[in-house]
Amino acid sequence: MxxxxxxxxxxxxxRRFVTHKPLFGAPIEVRAVDGIDLSxxxxxxxxxxxxxxxxxxxxARMLVRLIDPSEGAVIYDNKDISKLGQKEMRALRSDLQxxxxxxxxxxxxxxxxxxxxxxxxxxxxIGTREERRVRVADLLSRVGLMPQHADRYPHEFSGGQRQxxxxxxxxxxxxxxxxxxxxxxxxxxxxxxxxxNLLEDLKEEFGLTxxxxxxxxxxxxxxxxRVGVMYLGELVEVGPVDEIFANPRHPYTExxxxxxxxxxxxxxxxxxxxxxxxxxxxxPPPGCRFHPRCPYAEARCRQERPRLAPIAEGESVxxxxxxxxSLNGLVEGAAGRAPAAxxxxxxxxxxxxxxxxxxxxxxxxxxxxxxxx
Amino acid sequence: xxxxxxPLLEVTDLSIRFGKAPTNLVDGVSLTLExxxxxxxxxxxxxxxxxxALALMGLLPMPPxxxxxxxxxxxxxxxxHLPIAELKDIRGDxxxxxxxxxxxxxxxxxxxxxxxxxxxxxxxxxxxEEARARALEMLMRVRIPAPEKRLDEYPHQMSxxxxxxxxIAMALANDPALLIADEPTTALDVTVQAQVLDLMRxxxxxxxxxxxxxxxxxxxxxxxxxxVAVMYAGRIVEAGPVKAIFDDPQHPYTIGLxxxxxxxxxxxxxxxxxxxxxxxxxxxxxxxxxxxxxxFAGPDxxxxxxxxxxxxxxxxxxxxxxxxxxxxxxxxxxGAR
Ligand SMILES: Nc1ncnc2c1ncn2[C@@H]1O[C@H](COP(=O)(O)OP(=O)(O)OP(=O)(O)O)[C@@H](O)[C@H]1O
Ligand SMILES: Nc1ncnc2c1ncn2[C@@H]1O[C@H](COP(=O)(O)OP(=O)(O)O)[C@@H](O)[C@H]1O
Ligand code: SF4
Ligand code: SF4
Ligand SMILES: [Mg+2]
Ligand SMILES: [Mg+2]
Numbered sequence: 006m007x008x009x010x011x012x013x014x015x016x017x018x019x020r021r022f023v024t025h026k027p028l029f030g031a032p033i034e035v036r037a038v039d040g041i042d043l044s045x046x047x048x049x050x051x052x053x054x055x056x057x058x059x060x061x062x063x064x065a066r067m068l069v070r071l072i073d074p075s076e077g078a079v080i081y082d083n084k085d086i087s088k089l090g091q092k093e094m095r096a097l098r099s100d101l102q103x104x105x106x107x108x109x110x111x112x113x114x115x116x117x118x119x120x121x122x123x124x125x126x127x128x129x130x131i132g133t134r135e136e137r138r139v140r141v142a143d144l145l146s147r148v149g150l151m152p153q154h155a156d157r158y159p160h161e162f163s164g165g166q167r168q169x170x171x172x173x174x175x176x177x178x179x180x181x182x183x184x185x186x187x188x189x190x191x192x193x194x195x196x197x198x199x200x201x202n203l204l205e206d207l208k209e210e211f212g213l214t215x216x217x218x219x220x221x222x223x224x225x226x227x228x229x230x231r232v233g234v235m236y237l238g239e240l241v242e243v244g245p246v247d248e249i250f251a252n253p254r255h256p257y258t259e260x261x262x263x264x265x266x267x268x269x270x271x272x273x274x275x276x277x278x279x280x281x282x283x284x285x286x287x288x289p290p291p292g293c294r295f296h297p298r299c300p301y302a303e304a305r306c307r308q309e310r311p312r313l314a315p316i317a318e319g320e321s322v323x324x325x326x327x328x329x330x331s332l333n334g335l336v337e338g339a340a341g342r343a344p345a346a347x348x349x350x351x352x353x354x355x356x357x358x359x360x361x362x363x364x365x366x367x368x369x370x371x372x373x374x375x376x377x378x
Numbered sequence: 379x380x381x382x383x384x385p386l387l388e389v390t391d392l393s394i395r396f397g398k399a400p401t402n403l404v405d406g407v408s409l410t411l412e413x414x415x416x417x418x419x420x421x422x423x424x425x426x427x428x429x430x431a432l433a434l435m436g437l438l439p440m441p442p443x444x445x446x447x448x449x450x451x452x453x454x455x456x457x458x459h460l461p462i463a464e465l466k467d468i469r470g471d472x473x474x475x476x477x478x479x480x481x482x483x484x485x486x487x488x489x490x491x492x493x494x495x496x497x498x499x500x501x502x503x504x505x506x507e508e509a510r511a512r513a514l515e516m517l518m519r520v521r522i523p524a525p526e527k528r529l530d531e532y533p534h535q536m537s538x539x540x541x542x543x544x545x546i547a548m549a550l551a552n553d554p555a556l557l558i559a560d561e562p563t564t565a566l567d568v569t570v571q572a573q574v575l576d577l578m579r580x581x582x583x584x585x586x587x588x589x590x591x592x593x594x595x596x597x598x599x600x601x602x603x604x605x606v607a608v609m610y611a612g613r614i615v616e617a618g619p620v621k622a623i624f625d626d627p628q629h630p631y632t633i634g635l636x637x638x639x640x641x642x643x644x645x646x647x648x649x650x651x652x653x654x655x656x657x658x659x660x661x662x663x664x665x666x667x668x669x670x671x672x673x674f675a676g677p678d679x680x681x682x683x684x685x686x687x688x689x690x691x692x693x694x695x696x697x698x699x700x701x702x703x704x705x706x707x708x709x710x711x712x713g714a715r
Binding site: 057163165193197198201224250266267268335343345348350353359360 | 539620628644648655701
C-alpha cells in the first residue's frame with residue numbers, strides 16, 4: 006500500500022477564539038477547530054461538510070493561513086506553513102488561493118474588475134504591466150466573462166458573474182490548491198450549476214487540487230472525490246464520496262444524509278429528522294460530542310471521547326459503536342428520473358448542445374444589466 | 379358566509395409593477411388553493427415569488443408598487459381590494475405569513491410568549507391568562523424544548539431553528555385557514571430544515587390549513603407540495619400536481635431547473651445548465667420571457683404562449699410543449715434566438 010501523494014496536511018490542528026473576557030477568572034473561549042488531522046491528496050476534490058458553526062470556515066482559513074492556528078501544524082508540500090514568517094509565507098501564498106462565499110462583499114467595490122484580478126499578480130511581481138493585462142483578459146475569458154469586462158466595477162455584475170470574478174482572481178496567481186468556502190451557496194440553482202461546471206473545468210485544465218466547503222450535500226455528491234464530515238470542531242468521518250453516501254459509518258453522517266430533501270416525489274422517508282440543534286462549541290458535551298443528539302448513544306458515549314481512527318483504506322470514523330451499527334445511506338430511488346422526465350431531459354440536453362454550438366456557452370452570460378443582446 | 383364549494387383561495391390574473399416600470403414584475407398570475415392543500419411556488423430569485431405572496435397578504439406597499447390587475451378571493455372577500463382595517467383583521471387570524479428571517483415578524487424587544495399572546499388577544503379577545511395559556515400550548519405544539527421557560531425569553535436568546543419555530547407558533551396561534559411561507563427553511567441547516575418541514579407537515583395535517591410555500595429548492599417541493607407553480611420572470615410557466623411536475627415536466631425552464639440540480643446518484647459528468655441569468659425588469663424579452671435563455675426558442679416565441687391545459691390540471695406556457703413533438707422541426711429553427 007503506497008502512501009497517496011499528499012499535498013496538504015493538518016496535524017492536531019486547533020483554533021480557539023476568545024469570545025468574552027470576564028473581570029475575574031479565565032476568559033471564555035470557543036474551540037472552533039479542536040484537533041483536526043486531515044490529508045488532502047494532490048489533484049483530488051475534497052469536500053468538508055457539517056452544520057453551521059462547526060468550524061468549517063475556520064479550518065479552511067487556517068489551511069491558507071488567512072488565520073493562524075492556536076496549536077498544531079499545517080503542512081504544505083512538506084513544509085509546516087503555520088510556523089513560516091511573513092516573507093516566506095508570501096512566496097507560498099500564490100500556491101494556496103481562497104474563494105469566498107459571498108461574491109457581494111468579497112470584492113472591493115472601488116476597484117475595476119481588471120484591477121481586482123491583476124492585484125495578486127502585482128503583489129507577486131509577476132510580469133510586466135502589458136503581460137498582466139493580457140493575462141487578465143485571458144483569465145476573464147477562461148471564467149466565461151469577456152475581456153472588455155475588465156473596465157467595469159463589481160456592482161455591474163450579477164451574483165454568479167461576481168463569483169466568476171472571484172474565481173478569476175484566485176486563478177491569477179497560478180495556484181496549486183483552490184479552497185472554496187461555500188463558493189456556490191449564495192447562488193441560484195441555475196447559476197450554481199454554471200459555476201460548479203466552471204470549477205470542474207478549471208480544475209482539469211490547471212491540474213488543481215480543490216477543497217470545497219458546502220452545506221448542500223447534492224453539490225458535494227457531484228463534485229467531491231472524498232468527504233470529511235465535521236461536527237463541533239472535529240472530523241467525525243472521512244471517506245470516499247460513494248462510501249459516505251451509500252454506507253455512512255458515523256451516526257451524524259447518517260443524520261445529514263437522511264435530512265437531504267430529495268427531488269423525487271415520495272422518495273424520502275419522512276419524520277426521520279435528527280433531533281435538536283447543533284450544540285454550542287463554547288461548552289461542548291463531554292464524551293462523544295454528538296451524544297445528546299445520537300439515537301445510538303450509550304453510557305460509554307457520555308464519558309469517553311471517540312477518536313478518529315482508520316477503518317479501511319482512506320476511510321476513518323470517530324464512533325465507539327461503528328463496528329456494531331449498521332447505518333442507512335441515501336434512500337433507494339433518490340437518484341434518477343421518471344421515464345418521461347428523462348426523455349425531456351435528454352431533449353433539453355441535445356438542444357443545449359446544438360444551441361451551444363451556434364453561440365457562446367453558458368460560460369458567457371451577457372454583462373449584467375444590459376443583457377438584452 | 380363564504381361558499382363552501384368555492385376554493386379557499388382563488389387568485390385571478392394578478393399583475394404588479396413598480397412606478398413607471400415598462401413591464402409587470404408579476405404578470406397574470408392565477409392560482410387556486412383548496413383547504414388543507416399545499417402549493418409550492420418555485421423559481422429563481424427575482425421571479426416574483428415574494429411579491430406575489432406579499433400582495434396576497436396586503437403587505438406590499440402601494441405605492442411604489444401598483445396593482446395592474448387581479449382578484450384574490452379568500453373566504454368570500456377579495457384580498458386585493460379590501461380596506462386596510464379589514465385586512466388587518468384577517469391577517470394573523472384567518473391567514474398568516476412566515477418568513478425566511480424570523481426577525482421579520484418577531485419583535486426583538488418583546489418576550490416570545492408575550493408576542494404570541496398578543497396575537498391571540500388582538501384577534502380573539504382572549505383574557506390575559508387564556509392568551510398566555512394559548513402561547514404555551516403553541517410553543518409545545520411546535521416542539522420547543524422547555525416551553526414554559528421559553529415563554530419568557532427574547533428572540534435573540536434562541537437559536538435560528540428555535541426562532542423559526544417560535545414564528546411558526548405565532549403564525550398558527552389563531553388557527554389560520556391559509557398560511558403563506560416564504561423560503562421558511564432557506565437559512566437553516568439541512569438537519570434543522572428537515573425538522574421544520576416535518577413540523578409544518580404535522581401541524582398542517584392537524585389544522586387542515588392550506589399552505590403556500592415559496593422555495594427555490596426542488597427537493598423541498600417534492601417533499602411538501604400537493605401542487606406546484608413554476609414561476610419565471612413574473613409569470614407562471616408551468617403548474618400542476620406535484621407528480622406531474624416531477625415525472626412529466628413540460629416547460630423548458632422547469633426541465634432546465636431540474637437538470638441544473640446535481641443528481642444524488644453516482645456522478646454523471648457535467649451539469650446541463652440554463653445559460654445566462656434572469657433578465658432584469660427593464661430588459662424583459664417580448665413574448666415568452668424565457669426566450670433569451672431557452673435552447674428551444676424560435677421566431678414564434680416572440681409572441682407570449684398561453685398557459686394551456688395538458689390534462690389533469692397540468693398547465694404549461696410553451697409553444698413547443700410537448701417537446702418530443704417539437705424536437706423534429708426544431709432542427710431547422712437552429713436553437714436559441
Ligand atoms: N473571529 C471569531 N471570533 C470569535 N468566534 C469565532 C470567530 N470565528 C469563528 N468563531 C466561532 O467559531 C465557531 C466555528 O465558526 P466557523 O465560522 O468556522 O463555522 P462554519 O462551520 O464555517 O459555519 P457556517 O456554516 O455557518 O459558515 C463558531 O462558534 C463561531 O461563532
Ligand atoms: N420594492 C421594490 N421595488 C422595485 N422592484 C422590486 C421591489 N421588490 C421587488 N422588486 C423586483 O421584483 C422582482 C421580483 O422580486 P421578488 O418577488 O422578491 O422575487 P423572488 O421572491 O422570486 O426572489 C425582482 O426583479 C425584484 O428586483
Ligand atoms: S460514539 Fe456513541 S454517541 Fe457518539 S456517534 Fe457513536 S454511538 Fe453515537
Ligand atoms: S420554446 Fe419558446 S415558448 Fe417555449 S419556453 Fe422556449 S422560448 Fe418560451
Ligand atoms: Mg462558514
Ligand atoms: Mg423572495
